[in-house]
Amino acid sequence: MAIWQYGLLVIPKKSIQKKNGNIPSKLIGKKSLLKKITEKIFPKPDIFLPKTSEYWKNFSPNLNEIENQIDRLVTKGSWSEQTFLAWKGNSEIDEDNDCHIAIDKKTNQIVEFQFRTDLRKIENIECFLIGMLKICNENELVLIDEEKNILEPKFEILKLKLHESRAIKFLENPEKFITKLANEK
Numbered sequence: 157m158a159i160w161q162y163g164l165l166v167i168p169k170k171s172i173q174k175k176n177g178n179i180p181s182k183l184i185g186k187k188s189l190l191k192k193i194t195e196k197i198f199p200k201p202d203i204f205l206p207k208t209s210e211y212w213k214n215f216s217p218n219l220n221e222i223e224n225q226i227d228r229l230v231t232k233g234s235w236s237e238q239t240f241l242a243w244k245g246n247s248e249i250d251e252d253n254d255c256h257i258a259i260d261k262k263t264n265q266i267v268e269f270q271f272r273t274d275l276r277k278i279e280n281i282e283c284f285l286i287g288m289l290k291i292c293n294e295n296e297l298v299l300i301d302e303e304k305n306i307l308e309p310k311f312e313i314l315k316l317k318l319h320e321s322r323a324i325k326f327l328e329n330p331e332k333f334i335t336k337l338a339n340e341k
Contacts, residue, residue, distance in 0.1 A: 158252055161252060251279075285314075288309075
């Protein structure tokens with residue numbers, strides 16, 4: 157992930173409500189051995205997002221419609237296939253937006269859905285990010301940011317998290333960001 161991208165995982169709202177009785181503010185799960193090892197190597201920041209396949213079980217959104225909606229926002233990648241739908245913007249013109257949906261071969265169920273917005277241009281927010289939020293709203297999906305916060309797909313909510321993000325901090329002052337990062341080690 158490029159430093160100027162803001163990444164979000166997507167999960168069904170109903171499944172997290174069913175599992176927790178409500179929508180918690182953070183996604184908390186068991187740590188895998190790999191997660192424990194990577195935390196020792198990279199103690200800060202926690203940039204490893206959780207696996208979300210369990211939240212997609214027994215949830216079948218209209219995948220064809222979601223795919224068509226994303227097609228209108230960003231170009232499908234040449235590497236996209238039946239079990240891994242992938243989209244990628246044109247990074248040469250600062251439209252490094254991307255999205256992927258991983259699909260289980262046996263069940264044809266979504267196992268992962270995530271997208272990343274290039275924050276270098278306001279048009280990426282106005283077109284891609286707002287478009288993805290609309291798709292999430294229409295399909296009753298919620299978002300998980302890199303801090304594992306669970307967020308409703310509303311720009312007013314996301315705007316606050318964007319301002320706190322590593323991507324924005326880098327874009328506002330790259331030298332300060334890198335200096336701070338170097339001092340954390």
